[in-house]
Amino acid sequence: MSEMQAATEAKETGRTEAFSDGVFAIAITLLILEIRVPHPGETGESLATLLLQQWPSYLAYVLSFLVIGVMWVNHHNLFRYIRRVDNLFLFLNSLLLMVITFVNFSTTLLADYLLDPAGQQVAGLVYAGTGIVVAILFNLMWRHAALGNRLLASSVDTRLTQAISDQYRYGPLLYGVAFGLVFLSVWLSLALQFGLAIFFSFTDSTRIRAKASAS
Numbered sequence: 001m002s003e004m005q006a007a008t009e010a011k012e013t014g015r016t017e018a019f020s021d022g023v024f025a026i027a028i029t030l031l032i033l034e035i036r037v038p039h040p041g042e043t044g045e046s047l048a049t050l051l052l053q054q055w056p057s058y059l060a061y062v063l064s065f066l067v068i069g070v071m072w073v074n075h076h077n078l079f080r081y082i083r084r085v086d087n088l089f090l091f092l093n094s095l096l097l098m099v100i101t102f103v104n105f106s107t108t109l110l111a112d113y114l115l116d117p118a119g120q121q122v123a124g125l126v127y128a129g130t131g132i133v134v135a136i137l138f139n140l141m142w143r144h145a146a147l148g149n150r151l152l153a154s155s156v157d158t159r160l161t162q163a164i165s166d167q168y169r170y171g172p173l174l175y176g177v178a179f180g181l182v183f184l185s186v187w188l189s190l191a192l193q194f195g196l197a198i199f200f201s202f203t204d205s206t207r208i209r210a211k212a213s214a215s
Contacts, residue, residue, distance in 0.1 A: 016093060017079050023097040024072045030104045031064050034111055060111040063190065064103055066197045071100060071134060073201065078138075081160075082145050083153040089144055096137040099130060106130045114186070124186035128179040131193060135171035142168050171200075 035057045038050030045053075075096075085093075106127045113119035145151035146161045174196055181189040 013079055013082060013085055016085050016090065017076075020075060020093060020097060021072075023101065024068065024075070027101045027104060028065060028068045028072075031061050031068070031107060034104075034108050035061055056114040057111040059190075060107045060114070063194055063197070064107040066201070067131070067193070068100060068103055070197050070201045071138075074138060078142060078145070081152050081156045081164075084151045086151065089141065089151060092137060092141045092144060096134065096141065099133050099137060103130055103134075120186050121182055124182040124189055125179065128175065128182055128189055128193065131175040131196075132172055132179055135168075135175050138171060139168045 035054060038047060038054065040047045040050060082089075106123075109123045110127045113123035116123075142164060146165060149156065149158075149161070152161065175193070178189045178192045178196070181192060
């Protein structure tokens with residue numbers, strides 16, 4: 001590969017990463033807008049009481065911040081191996097970013113209806129369903145890039161490619177379980193999604209590389 005070609009590829013992936021990072025930053029910042037400043041004079045209740053009453057918003061904020069943060073880490077890790085982009089990859093990446101910005105709406109919906117028996121389940125389904133779509137899009141992006149090392153650096157080992165593919169394969173299945181759990185208990189579904197966010201935050205590329213080397 002010539003130096004000019006390598007520089008062109010780095011520029012293209014760099015533009016994609018920079019644009020994506022900007023969308024992630026906006027999406028994760030907008031989450032805080034759901035937590036509003038209460039005004040005791042309007043209800044007669046104390047400020048402390050009103051703050052405590054907003055705990056569903058705090059819960060949704062923490063969960064969604066963690067989830068989007070893990071999505072950003074995974075997205076960043078992908079570009080450790082991706083050295084080229086094509087139109088289909090850019091389209092899939094744009095779809096992923098579109099759904100990630102939708103997390104803000106699903107977070108607001110969840111916070112507003114978490115304690116509402118009539119709307120709790122629907123809000124939980126929308127929230128968990130968003131996670132499924134994100135997991136599917138991550139899979140599509142990686143598999144498109146990795147097929148025949150189409151968009152990957154030539155130095156990426158096939159065992160590493162397979163290890164990452166195996167890792168991503170479980171995402172849609174696990175979020176599908178979280179989606180199904182909503183019909184039993186929204187709280188169980190949220191607990192599982194929180195656990196998945198923690199799990200994937202500790203399952204980094206270093207451990208994946210170690211797994212690939214051992215296989």
